[in-house]
Structures are given as C-alpha cells and as structure tokens.
Amino acid sequence: MSIVLALPKGRILDEAGPLLARAGIAPAADYADESSRRLRFPTNHPELDVIRVRSFDVATFVAFGGAQIGICGGDVLMEFDYQEIYAPLDLGIGHCRISVAEPKDDVHTNFASLSRIRVASKYPNLAKKHFAAKGIQAEVVELNGSMELAPGLGLSRLIVDLVQTGSTLKANGLVETDVIAHVSSRLIVNRIALKTRPDEVNFWIESFRKALAA
Template sequence: MSIVLALPKGRILKDAGPLLARAGIFPEADYADESSRRMRFPTNHPELDVIRVRSFDVATFVAFGAAQIGICGSDVLMEFDYPEVYAPLDLGIGQCRISVAEPKDDAGQTDFTRASRIRVASKYPNMAKKHFAAKGIQAEIVALNGAMELAPGLGLSRLIVDLVQTGSTLKANGLVETDVIAQVSSRLIVNRIALKTRPDEIGAWIEAFRKALSA
C-alpha cells in the first residue's frame, strides 16, 4: 500500500518544491500546475504518491489516515488541534503570522480592559475565540474564508484575525496590525497510527526531510 504525502495548494506548494527535491522526491511535473485537474500524482518512488489539496484540508487528510504524511501550516494545526497528528519537523517555509487587525483610523481606541464582547471576522474561529477569551472578552466570530479585509469597512466586524505575511494587503485596505497571536511556519506532519504501524517507512521519510533541512 502506497504512502500518501498531502501537499497544500498555493504559496506553500511552490516553497516546498526545492525541499521535496532535496528529500529526493520528484512528483510528476504537473503536480505544481494548479490548472491541472489531477489531484493525485505518482513520484519517482513507486511506494509514494503525492496529493494536492486545500491548505486547510491537509491536516484533515492526515488526521483521518487518508494521507500518512503531509506538509501543513502551523496555523492549521493550531486551529484544528487534531490529536491524531504528530508534527516532528518545522520545515522553515511558509513563514508568516496570525494577527489581529483593525481600521487604521480606529487603531488603539478599543479599550480591551472594558470591552466584554466584540465581533471578529476570521477563518480561525477557535484561535480567535481563545485569544480574546484570554483577555476576558467574548468574541462573536463572523466566519469568512476570504476577503477578510473588507469586513471592518463594510460594518461586518470591528476586527479581523487573519494570516499576514508582508502587511501590504492590510495597508491597501486601510487596516493595521494591532496584535500578533502566533508566528506561523510549515511543518512536516504524520498520522500517529501510521507511524506506529509502519514505523520503518514513515520514519525513513521523516529522516529524508530532516536531512533535506540540513542540506
């Protein structure tokens, strides 16, 4: 039975390319072509296939055993907190942060010591709730999967919680970061049961990635 490596679409897929090569993994060329309708790709290793899925779905595929290993942002791991997933390596790619942002003109005017409830737009409902709960604030989450930066200007929410890399998108939409919840990078993740039942195979791939990081 093949080992399945789950990779996220988008920016991390491009960042992961050189790392895969250093680990000796060469999927069929169209794995990196996001216009390709294929989702599963053989590699130069007959026992290893690659699948390409949404970044938020990588952890789910691994947690439920549909993929045995994967590359996943630590933001996804923090949001879902699957006990079935083990993350042995920080791959040092896809670096960004999860931040709170608000309109530039309102920045610094919210007294969080006196606020008891606030509306926040985010695709990270669990992380956002935990962050504000630690401040004694009940966060009403407006779940959005994109276009988060529009929410404050259109009255949908007071704040947003989102991934930030350069901050240019926030700036272009009149927002500023006011708090950093967590630093984010991509991790190698494995299914814990697969690691127990196929230790030699999974362990060999963990070691291949470990060597790729030091190459």
C-alpha cells in the same frame, strides 16, 4: 499500498519544491500546475504518491488517515489541534503570522473596557481563545477569504487573519494591532500510520530531516 504525502496549494507548495527535491522526491511535472485537474500524482518513488489539497484540508487528510504524511502550516495545526497528528519537524518555510487587524482610522488600543467584540476570521477557535485570555467574548463571523472587507462593510469590528507582508491590510485601510502567533510549515504524520507502518513513515521523516540539514 502507497504512502500518501499531502501538500497544500498555493505559496507553500512553491516553497516546498526545493525541499522535496533535497528529500529525493520528484512528483509528476504537473503537481505544481494549479490548472491541472489531477489531484493525486505519482512520484519517482513507486511507493509514494503526492496529493494537492487546500491548505486547511492537509491536516484533515492526515488526521483521518487519507494521507500518512503532509506539509501543513502551523496556523492550521493550532486551529484544529488534531490529537491524531504528530508534527516532528519545522520545515522552515511558509513563514507568516496570525494577527489581529482593524481599520487604521478607528484603532481601539484599550480592550479592557470591552466584554464582547465581533471578529471576522477563518480561525474561530484561535480568535476565541485569544480574546478570552483578555476577558473578552469574541463573536466570530467565519469567512474563508476577503477578510479585509469585513470591517468596512460592517460585518465585524476586527479581523484575525494570516499576515505575511501586511500589504493587503494596508491596501484595504487596516493596520495590524496584535500578533497572536508566528507560524511556519511543519512536516506532519498520522500517529496510527507511524505505529502500523513505522519503517515507511520513518524513512520519509528522516528524508526530510536530512533535506533540512543539507
């Protein structure tokens, strides 16, 4: 049975390309083609396949054993906190931050007077924990995209979202007012696979470790 490496679609997939090459992994040419209908791709190693899934789904595939290893953003790991996942390596790619943002013309700098606030986010657990630490109950409106629209259309007072450059916030009249966490992408491993297939899984952990040192 092949080892399956789960990769996220989008920006991190592009950034992971050179790292995969240094680790000696060459997937089928269309693995990085977003228009390809295939989702599972062979590699130059007969015992290793690559799957391409949504970034939030990488952790789920690995946690439930659909994939044995994966590349996953730290934001996803913090949101889901799967006990079945071991994250041995920070890969140094996909750098960004999870931040609170709000309309630039209505910045509320003092949350001490609030006991409840509505927040739009795809990170309900992180958002609730962040505001709970400030003594505020967050009512989270869960959105999977176009978060920046929420305050202007009355869905929420704030948003909690992933920020790289801040240009999308600026273009939509929002400003970053708090950074919850700085994140990057990590190599993740299914803990059961690490125990039941230690030689195979450790081989790939070490391959990525060497790739980072190269």
